[in-house]
Amino acid sequence: MYLKPSDGLSKELRMYRGLFLGRAFQSIPISEEKATVFADWLSNNRLEQNRLSELSIDYALIWTRADEALVQATITVEERMEWLQKLEQRFQEKTILLAKEKTQEALLRFPNDTQLQQLVAILKLNDYTQLRKELGLIRRQYNAAIEEFIKLVYYKFYRHVSNNSPVDIRDDTDTLLTKVLHKFMDAIEQGSYQGPEKATILVYIHPMMVHGWIDILRTRKPTGDFPELTEESVDDTKAFVEDALKQLGQPCQSIIIERDIHGCSWEEVAERISISKGHAKNSYRGCQEQLRSILVQRGW
DSSP: OOOOGGGOOOHHHHHHHHHHHHHHTTTSOOOOOHHHHHHHHHHTTOOOGGGGGGHHHHTTTTOOHHHHHHHHSOOOHHHHHHHHHHHHHHHHHHHHHHHHHHHHHHHHHOTTOHHHHHHHHHHHTTOHHHHHHHHHHHHHHHHHHHHHHHHHHHHHHHHHHHHHOOSSHHHHHHHHHHHHHHHHHHHHHHTSOOOTTTSOHHHHHHHHHHHHHHHHHHTTOOSSOOOOOOGGGHHHHHHHHHHHHHTSOTTHHHHHIIIIISOOOHHHHHHHHTSOHHHHHHHHHHHHHHHHHHHHHTTO
């Protein structure tokens, strides 16, 4: 699906290449030549007039007010067929122009890429039929790269979520994975991530995973206040919170207990659980969010 092994790319670089090219060419639509099909149907009296409005979606890339007017206009069959054929031609010309721009941009990142060089040759001939095939191949490569990315990172994400939120682990992992994938693809498109030669994918996405998980927990804050405690409910509430604390991973469980229950200073917290003061302080807010999430999910 990707380049041949002889091209000398590592598995991770092939994955990055698939993601990069897929995102680069994603904005280029592939025509199903619907206008040409409609023209053929029209010539055989098999086209209903109201179906012409469908073309505004398929040809949104080049659709104009003049095209909209022609949909409603009373014209001869021959005039309408000529318009449909020109509509498809305009679309193909615009697609070829966009593909040329994207190919030149992609060559700056992969100057020796054989597939891109082949694409350049196709575009010089303005061969739209071959261009469609190449764009289809790039999209299949992109989908395969997405699958490889998920295989690469899924266990890391699952372990992170299970260590910090034992409720709905699979659903939370999928949510986190989707969030990070979007951010990672933006980083590829914007050039913030320039491939595994600079940093491996797992290393690069680690802070995205950590901050993404914190963002997810923040969205789960309850909209109202916590219920007011009465004297009779104190014991039950204490047991409820203590049980939730047991589900927190370390060091969060110890940080919350030492800081919020025992009232220790940050120096004391660090000393008691054998971590640095800075680590304890930086982790504290995230630990609170995790505990809050557990409490809310359990009906607090």
